Amino acid sequence: xxxxxxxxxxxxxxxxxxxxxxxxxxxxxxxxxxxxxxxxxxxxxxxxxxxxxxxxxxxxxxxxxxxxxxxxxxxxxxxxxxxxxxxxxxxxxxxxxxxxxxxxxxxxxxxxxxxxxxxxxxxxxxxxxxxxxxxxxxxxxxxxxxxxxxxxxxxxxxxxxxxxxxxxxxxxxxxxxxxxxxxxxxxxxxxxxxxxxxxxxxxxxxxxxxxxxxxxxxxxxxxxxxxxxxxxxxxxxxxxxxxxxxxxxxxxxxxxxxxxxxxxxxxxxxxxxxxxxxxxxxxxxxxxxxxxxxxxxxxxxxxxxxxxxxxxxxxxxxxxxxxxxxxxxxxxxxxxxxxxxxxxxxxxxxxxxxxxxxxxxxxxxxxxxxxxxxxxxxxxxxxxxxxxxxxxxxxxxxxxxxxxxxxxxxxxxxxxxxxxxxxxxxxxxxxxxxxxxxxxxxxxxxxxxxx
Amino acid sequence: xxxxxxxxxxxxxxxxxxxxxxxxxxxxxxxxxxxxxxxxxxxxxxxxxxxxxxxxxxxxxxxxxxxxxxxxxxxxxxxxxxxxxxxxxxxxxxxxxxxxxxxxxxxxxxxxxxxxxxxxxxxxxxxxxxxxxxxxxxxxxxxxxxxxxxxxxxxxxxxxxxxxxxxxxxxxxxxxxxxxxxxxxxxxxxxxxxxxxxxxxxxxxxxxxxxxxxxxxxxxxxxxxxxxxxxxxxxxxxxxxxxxxxxxxxxxxxxxxxxxxxxxxxxxxxxxxxxxxxxxxxxxxxxxxxxxxxxxxxxxxxxxxxxxxxxxxxxxxxxxxxxxxxxxxxxxxxxxxxxxxxxxxxxxxxxxxxxxxxxxxxxxxxxxxxxxxxxxxxxxxxxxxxxxxxxxxxxxxxxxxxxxxxxxxxxxxxxxxxxxxxxxxxxxxxxxxxxxxxxxxxxxxxxxxxx
Numbered sequence: 001x002x003x004x005x006x007x008x009x010x011x012x013x014x015x016x017x018x019x020x021x022x023x024x025x026x027x028x029x030x031x032x033x034x035x036x037x038x039x040x041x042x043x044x045x046x047x048x049x050x051x052x053x054x055x056x057x058x059x060x061x062x063x064x065x066x067x068x069x070x071x072x073x074x075x076x077x078x079x080x081x082x083x084x085x086x087x088x089x090x091x092x093x094x095x096x097x098x099x100x101x102x103x104x105x106x107x108x109x110x111x112x113x114x115x116x117x118x119x120x121x122x123x124x125x126x127x128x129x130x131x132x133x134x135x136x137x138x139x140x141x142x143x144x145x146x147x148x149x150x151x152x153x154x155x156x157x158x159x160x161x162x163x164x165x166x167x168x169x170x171x172x173x174x175x176x177x178x179x180x181x182x183x184x185x186x187x188x189x190x191x192x193x194x195x196x197x198x199x200x201x202x203x204x205x206x207x208x209x210x211x212x213x214x215x216x217x218x219x220x221x222x223x224x225x226x227x228x229x230x231x232x233x234x235x236x237x238x239x240x241x242x243x244x245x246x247x248x249x250x251x252x253x254x255x256x257x258x259x260x261x262x263x264x265x266x267x268x269x270x271x272x273x274x275x276x277x278x279x280x281x282x283x284x285x286x287x288x289x290x291x292x293x294x295x296x297x298x299x300x301x302x303x304x305x306x307x308x309x310x311x312x313x314x315x316x317x318x319x320x321x322x323x324x325x326x327x328x329x330x331x332x333x334x335x336x337x338x339x340x341x342x343x344x345x346x347x348x349x350x351x352x353x354x355x356x357x358x359x360x361x362x363x364x365x366x367x368x369x370x371x372x373x374x375x376x377x378x379x380x381x382x383x384x385x386x387x388x389x390x391x392x393x394x395x396x397x398x399x400x401x402x403x404x405x406x407x408x409x410x411x412x413x414x415x416x417x418x419x420x421x422x423x424x425x426x427x428x429x430x431x432x433x434x435x436x437x438x439x440x441x442x443x444x445x446x447x448x449x450x451x
Numbered sequence: 452x453x454x455x456x457x458x459x460x461x462x463x464x465x466x467x468x469x470x471x472x473x474x475x476x477x478x479x480x481x482x483x484x485x486x487x488x489x490x491x492x493x494x495x496x497x498x499x500x501x502x503x504x505x506x507x508x509x510x511x512x513x514x515x516x517x518x519x520x521x522x523x524x525x526x527x528x529x530x531x532x533x534x535x536x537x538x539x540x541x542x543x544x545x546x547x548x549x550x551x552x553x554x555x556x557x558x559x560x561x562x563x564x565x566x567x568x569x570x571x572x573x574x575x576x577x578x579x580x581x582x583x584x585x586x587x588x589x590x591x592x593x594x595x596x597x598x599x600x601x602x603x604x605x606x607x608x609x610x611x612x613x614x615x616x617x618x619x620x621x622x623x624x625x626x627x628x629x630x631x632x633x634x635x636x637x638x639x640x641x642x643x644x645x646x647x648x649x650x651x652x653x654x655x656x657x658x659x660x661x662x663x664x665x666x667x668x669x670x671x672x673x674x675x676x677x678x679x680x681x682x683x684x685x686x687x688x689x690x691x692x693x694x695x696x697x698x699x700x701x702x703x704x705x706x707x708x709x710x711x712x713x714x715x716x717x718x719x720x721x722x723x724x725x726x727x728x729x730x731x732x733x734x735x736x737x738x739x740x741x742x743x744x745x746x747x748x749x750x751x752x753x754x755x756x757x758x759x760x761x762x763x764x765x766x767x768x769x770x771x772x773x774x775x776x777x778x779x780x781x782x783x784x785x786x787x788x789x790x791x792x793x794x795x796x797x798x799x800x801x802x803x804x805x806x807x808x809x810x811x812x813x814x815x816x817x818x819x820x821x822x823x824x825x826x827x828x829x830x831x832x833x834x835x836x837x838x839x840x841x842x843x844x845x846x847x848x849x850x851x852x853x854x855x856x857x858x859x860x861x862x863x864x865x866x867x868x869x870x871x872x873x874x875x876x877x878x879x880x881x882x883x884x885x886x887x888x889x890x891x892x893x894x895x896x897x898x899x900x901x902x
Binding site for chain 1: 645647649657661664665669670671672674681689725726727731738742746754756764765766773
């Protein structure tokens with residue numbers, strides 16, 4: 001480990017200038033105006049991989065190209081597939097940035113730029129760890145690299161191409177450095193992601209908006225019906241009140257629940273930060289358990305009728321609610337969506353019509369086992385790199401493409417990253433500290449040495 | 452009556468050109484840019500009243516002037532106070548008008564212009580009836596005229612000044628020609644208006660919008676709480692489920708209910724036109740009874756979280772509902788508002804805070820008695836003018852200023868107007884037929900001769 005840290009220090013200046021080159025590409029995937037910048041960024045990364053001995057190519061797609069690279073290694077070791085993304089979120093509002101988002105600037109030990117963390121920073125420490133391992137003549141496994149360009153805008157090309165690329169991507173371990181730590185400098189393994197499915201429910205009433213004086217008490221107000229339908233989806237105890245919703249849920253093991261609840265998260269401090277009691281979800285279960293192991297049904301948006309200043313006495317023609325569900329192990333996204341949609345369709349009161357729109361079964365949950373060999377290897381690597389036991393978290397969010405990629409490539413994912421709350425990803429003044437960069441580099445060198 | 456109709460025909464050309472002059476003023480009260488047009492319109496009307504022998508003046512207010520006129524008459528007859536308004540709704544979207552809204556145009560026996568019906572058309576037939584009565588040397592009562600300029604934008608000056616003007620406005624009968632007929636050419640007396648009060652309820656959750664993956668199941672979603680609160684405001688039977696809500700409701704008499712239900716309204720046709728079953732309000736009561744005699748609580752708008760295309764996985768910081776209540780006889784607007792607001796404040800689940808905003812107790816209900824002498828006079832006048840019995844309706848809407856004005860002036864309101872569904876008031880291509888104008892003129896000459 002000491003040698004790798006020496007290498008990091010010795011090459012610090014070059015590392016910084018290369019990182020800044022990578023961060024200066026305006027690779028905003030959501031805006032077609034930046035298509036050329038996206039391609040240029042992918043080409044820069046391909047060149048960088050070639051410099052490390054990889055064969056590297058851009059795979060053309062109907063949208064943005066994927067970068068694929070391969071470096072043959074010791075065939076007796078498990079093949080590693082690394083997944084990352086070269087695209088970034090849009091940078092607006094530009095006026096809130098202290099330095100321009102695509103002119104990377106180091107201040108107070110932090111690199112400020114769009115993508116400094118998400119995901120270029122975390123991709124970059126992976127590349128620099130590879131470089132250091134190569135320079136040290138380490139006995140490496142075969143390493144495949146897949147860096148996509150549309151993670152921030154739906155991973156269209158990945159979703160469409162994955163089944164066809166299965167054999168090319170075949171590997172044993174899927175390394176994903178797109179997550180964070182529970183607290184600064186506390187090495188953290190993300191053990192689970194929830195799946196996600198979402199839809200919109202629309203409750204239709206009269207053909208047009210009506211005068212609430214002339215028709216109030218005559219016609220059923222679709223917003224009243226909408227509220228009743230939405231309210232009925234949860235029970236008094238905070239559980240989801242759709243019959244069958246929990247039927248396929250695989251309960252987390254007592255061991256996983258114990259580990260999750262032992263994570264050093266101060267729920268009182270969280271409550272103070274959010275400004276509310278942690279009163280969501282199923283009563284009788286601890287907050288971290290609810291987040292990690294239990295499904296949810298959330299109203300992400302609701303609307304209908306008059307929303308301006310003051311009042312307008314209208315019975316609106318319709319109202320809508322946008323609903324997403326977080327899914328856990330055992331739940332099939334398509335089946336859960338069909339179950340809930342069918343239940344809601346049956347709730348329409350007389351005088352209304354219920355429509356379900358925009359159904360998307362984005363992806364299933366991903367749950368790893370603490371005792372699996374690859375997680376134990378990752379744990380050992382983090383212990384060597386940081387001198388302490390890592391923390392295991394089940395964080396509740398979803399990265400649908402990880403579960404899909406793991407299935408297509410036949411791999412076991414290892415999700416370890418060094419993002420922190422203060423990095424402000426997706427926001428103005430995104431940054432990544434040089435400390436975090438070095439921590440990621442430490443982890444990758446240790447993991448690839450051990451695997 | 453025949454003489455008056457002859458007078459109408461003989462002066463038809465002049466009547467049309469005068470009416471067009473009145474309609475060409477852009478007296479849009481909601482937009483301060485049209486202030487001068489509003490004042491010019493009031494001055495034109497003042498001049499017109501003076502031409503009929505009235506003393507007439509503009510009362511300055513902090514907002515738009517009121518036109519007040521007086522014509523002394525037979526002191527042994529009940530004094531009549533006429534109420535109308537010279538302001539109109541904005542005319543946009545302009546591109547949907549077939550002829551410009553302030554260039555009055557007659558097509559197919561109809562006058563097309565903003566205000567053609569509401570309320571300049573109905574004010575104009577009143578003025579022309581006065582002219583005809585004067586020309587015939589009729590024995591008229593003392594007539595007071597109050598034409599305001601802010602009916603379409605809150606009647607601010609009226610609300611503020613009424614208590615001070617009480618003695619000046621003292622009268623016996625309040626004539627309001629700002630309502631409609633139940634079917635074309637069926638003379639109709641509006642017997643009741645519901646009162647109205649409104650407010651906004653806002654349910655607050657976390658300080659800021661949160662990621663629904665990371666915090667879903669941890670924090671209670673305020674939209675879920677909002678839906679529960681809103682849904683709980685009605686019972687299964689469609690009644691308002693706020694304890695005490697109906698306590699002061701004065702039940703309509705069996706006679707009034709019989710008359711209301713006998714109105715020639717085809718509820719099946721209404722249902723077909725609206726595209727829904729008439730499934731609102733309290734079960735076990737007929738639609739026209741629910742509209743005329745029962746209070747309501749309606750959700751006029753609801754909002755919160757993400758409302759754009761697709762989905763955004765957010766737990767929003769708050770949600771809101773805009774609620775109005777229609778009130779019936781016996782219900783005090785302030786007290787009802789306080790009762791409901793206090794009830795809703797008590798519904799906040801743990802992890803939320805409920806706020807009530809923008810409370811407005813706009814006005815109480817107004818209910819007239821079929822057997823009162825003034826309504827019997829109106830009935831007799833309509834019988835003479837049209838040769839048939841009038842229809843009595845309780846129409847469910849609210850004109851808060853009428854109840855206030857009646858109270859301040861000590862008058863009994865008589866609400867008879869000749870608006871029809873097809874006049875498209877407040878919409879592009881507003882119009883009023885020459886037939887309707889003549890029907891109104893017939894009614895006013897008959898009524899003022901009899902009163």
